[in-house]
Each structure stands twice: as C-alpha cells, then as structure tokens.
Amino acid sequence: MNRLDEKFAQGKVLVTYLCAGDPDLPASQRHFQTLVDSGADVIEIGVPFSDPGADGPAIQLASERALAAGTTLTGVLEMAGALTGGAAKVLFGYLNPFLAYGYERLAKDCEAAGIDGVLCVDCPPEEEPEFRDALKARRIHTIVLMAPTTPDDRVVGLAPMAGGFVYYVSMTGVTGAAFSGDDALVARVARLRELTELPVAVGFGIRTPEDAALVAQTADGVVVGSALVRLVARDGADAGPALAELTSALREAF
Secondary structure: OOHHHHHHHHOOEEEEEEEOOOOOHHHHHHHHHHHHHOOOOEEEEEOOOOOOOOOOHHHHHHHHHHHHOOOOHHHHHHHHHHOOOOOEEEEEEOHHHHHHHOHHHHHHHHHHHOOOEEEEOOOOHHHOHHHHHHHHOOOOEEEEEEOOOOOHHHHHHHHHHOOOOEEEEOOOOOOOOOOOOOHHHHHHHHHHHHHOOOOEEEEOOOOOHHHHHHHHOOOOEEEEOHHHHHHHHHHHHHOHHHHHHHHHHHHHOO
8 A cells, every 4th residue: 555545545535736847846846735735635746748648738738838947757756756745646647758767767766756656648558567567566556547438348457457546537538628527427437436446536627616526426536637737827836825725625625
C-alpha cells in the first residue's frame, strides 16, 4: 500500500489536476500547495507535452505556457518533491517524455519526489511492461484509464496491471467538455466495480461542486482538472485564492 491506497480506504476522494509549470514552476508549486492545503486528497501533476492528444483547449494551452516557460520533467519532479502535506501525488503525462527520460531513472526520481502513482495517457499498459515493472519495483502504482467504449473483457485484462485506482473517463472526447452525469455513467461505474476490486474515480468534464456531488454518489473518487486550469489561465501567478475557493467547495460537496 501507499498513500493512494490509504486515501481511498478513508472514503470519497477528491483528485485535482494542474499542468506543472503553468505559468512557471515557482507559481505552479504555490498553486499545487494551495490544492493540498484546501482539501485535495490526491493531486495530479501534469507534465507539459507538445501534443497532448487526450486534452482539450484549456490543458493544451496550459502545456504551451508551461513549455514556453522552460518547464522540464526534471523540474516537475523537483517541484513535486518540494510539496508538503498528506495528499497523494500522481504524475500525469504522455509516453514520449517518460521514454526519453528513461523508465528506471523516472521510477527512481518519482520515488524520491514522493510520487505514489503514474498515469500515462497514451500508453496501453501491455505495450510497455518495462515501464510498469520499473514503477512497481519502487511501490509506485500504474494508474489505468477506462472509457465508456472499453469492453468488459479488456477491463478484466487490464485490471491486474493497474494499481491505486481506475480512472474512468466519463465521455468519449477530450478533457474539459461538458459533463453529463446520466444513468449511463451510473451503470458503467457500477459495472466497473463488478469487474475490478480497485476504487473507481471519474474524470473529464466535472467542473462544479454540484457535478462533484453527483459523481460521488456513484464513484469512489472525483477528478477535476480543466476547471482549475482555467483559473490559472485567467489569474496566472495570482490564481491561489480562486483555486482555494473552488477546491474547498469541491471537497465540501461530498
């Protein structure tokens, strides 16, 4: 077990995402610390990437700002290690930066930074066992994505490769789209619970405390990203108060 397991064992979990290095690393560190101090149970630390295919405009632009500010994976991990508090930390990114960095080196530096899980958006788990094995050797979970289109047999096949929680993508599309908490979502989360013993956290499109409360009725965790990223886009280095207000409201919603 690591902190991810502990957080989900304690009850419903709030997972918050920001792109590291937006608008720059010093400001980003303050923003992540604000999320932790305002009640986030898990923070997803986004590694900026030039081609974030799973992400909508808000996170795409955040990646562009972070890269323009000179953000590197090394800098992101150093920042992650400097964060304090009890929140679990998940490194969120795409395969190319991780592959270029080196899997063993990444696992070692993630352990040093207190990273509890890694979510690689564009890497099917069975395609890079070396990546997963390097993390597992350091007791770092590989977070696996499931979608509305993921068939049951694939869920069963992927579940043994996953750890921490299953990240259920609430829609077919990119991050930041409009959220629809309909009966299909409830049914799909219930089905995932039947197919895996891991907790299920739902993300993509969740923006408001009302959305979060609705999702928390069904899921073990609620993931909010683009709504927070938009606050950083609006307020830049001064986004702390707005981030604190929304994070606290989300945490209090369930």
